[in-house]
Amino acid sequence: MGESPDDIALDVRDLRKAFGGVRAVDGCSFAVPRGKISGLIGPNGSGKTTTFNLLTGVAQADAGRVLYRGEDIAGLKPFQVFHRGITRTFQITRVFREMTVFENMLSVTGLNVPDHAARARAEELLDLVNLTRLRGEYGGRLSYGQQKLLEFARALMTDPDLILLDEPAAGVNRTLLQHLLDHIHRLQEQGKTVLIVEHDMNVIMNHCERIFVMDYGVKIAEGPPAEIQRDERVIEAYFGRRRQS
Amino acid sequence: MALLELRDVSAAYGAIQILYGVSLHVDPGEVVSVIGPNGAGKSTAFKVIMGFINHLGGEIVFDGKSLVGQRPNRVLGLGLGYVPQGRVVFARMTVRENLEMGAYLERDKARIQQAMDYVFSLFPRLGERPRQLAGTMSGGEQQMLAMGRALMMRPRMMMLDEPSLGLSPRFVDEVFDKIGALAGTGLTVMLVEQNAARALEISDRAYVLELGRNRFEGTGRALLANPEVRQMYLGGQGAAAG
Secondary structure, eight states: OOOOOTTEEEEEEEEEEEETTEEEEEEEEEEEETTSEEEEEOSTTSSHHHHHHHHTTSSOOSEEEEEETTEEOTTOOHHHHHHTTEEEOOSSOOOOTTSBHHHHHHTTOOSSOOHHHHHHHHHHHHHHTTOGGGTTSBGGGSOHHHHHHHHHHHHTTTOOSEEEEESSSTTOOHHHHHHHHHHHHHHHHTTOEEEEEOSOHHHHHHHOSEEEEEETTEEEEEEOHHHHHHOHHHHHHHHOOOOOO | OOSEEEEEEEEEETTEEEEEEEEEEEOTTOEEEEEOSTTSSHHHHHHHHHTOSEEEEEEEEETTEEOTTOOHHHHHHTTEEEEOTTOOOOTTSBHHHHHHHHTTTOOOHHHHHHHHHHHHHHOHHHHHOTTSBGGGSOHHHHHHHHHHHHHTTOOSEEEEESTTTTOOHHHHHHHHHHHHHHHHTTOEEEEEOSOHHHHHHTOSEEEEEETTEEEEEEEHHHHHHOHHHHHHTTOHHHHHHO
16 A cells, blocks of 8 residues: 655545546645645645545545555545544535534534533534634524634534645634634644645745645645745746746 | 726625725726736626626726616626626527627617627637537637627627636637737727736736735736736745745
8 A cells, every 4th residue: 555654644646536628636646744734725726625625535536545544545435534533624615504503513423422522522612713602593694704613613523633624714804814723723733734725825824834736736846835935836827827939 | 088997996795895995997998907816806806897796985987987886787788898707608508699698788680790790700710600509619619709799799898807717728828819819909908817927918007906905006017027926926925035
């Protein structure tokens, strides 16, 4: 199967996925460092969200491997990935619209946690994202920003080891975003691994230790923020290329 | 006098404010680009001009008339054409039917036919297959069709939202060629583009937005040469540090 070093939480090797004739992910490889906050960026349509979907079983890869704790998790179903300690949030939020906020929190506790512990944890996490006063509100009645916060809190219910966040900043007000980022750092201090897809460059550049850049379905660069910001290929991917001919 | 002018325009999607006092103008016959990183408010600026979303404040004047509070069909009727992002052709309609939809405000059959002949002369590939279903065309062809459809009302000015988005490099060249050709006929053009380099190359002037506000403006050439503009796309801090 191929071993990954201990300091790698997730080892993505030559991942591929086509939709019809469009090769959304076209041989993408990167290694997510364990216990750190990393960012996955790229222009619109570069394949970031598809990659997230392949890592979490939401979509099936055509080829390639995703090594997590020595196991290839490519091809597993979303719940199987989840039970291995990986959770994610979605760019388009997926809260249960006809459950209350609190019920949403408890909906993911199909695990070996005593009920009172799950409730206590739900309370604590809701407090963290300032949703306590909305605990009885239906998910479908929350604003987009509030749904994102609920999804974030819900993702933490299972105490995952690896947390994938798809555009956590979009639609969330600045104060709450700061709150959320503080918590992401706390998760990292506890030894968790975080991978963020995000368009807000200030979030990425100020909070990620390592950044992977995708364009046209492949990784075109990786490194620390200061290096990425000066990388000509990255600038070109975002700013466009002048006419070649 | 400017053909289109925005003065201090603010706008929102529902409760989320996106534009905070944006000003810009387009003179007759100009090609003007609006660029900026994701979330800058580029497409939103187009949507508030067309009357699709909430206008919170500021003036929008086209050809001497205020567009504030006008519905999209009225804006089209005033001579402002619009090509939406993602092409949005009617997939189950033929090329000809799509073009007819573009002229839905026009009742004179002869004028519709005239406009269609004009579109076919600009886009010969559409003229070769008027009966093809739009949904079976390539992305680049659909973009041509969407542009043709916007031309059916014979607008004085055309706004294109991300014309190169999702197109293969070959079609990107072709779309920019067509935009250049349209500008050559005297049509006033304003475009929003994520491919800033290509947009600036064909633009007389451009505006750079960031987080819903004006950040830079200048000639296409000057903005292409400005490293600060390029650096903006990857966050501000690096520019200072670098």
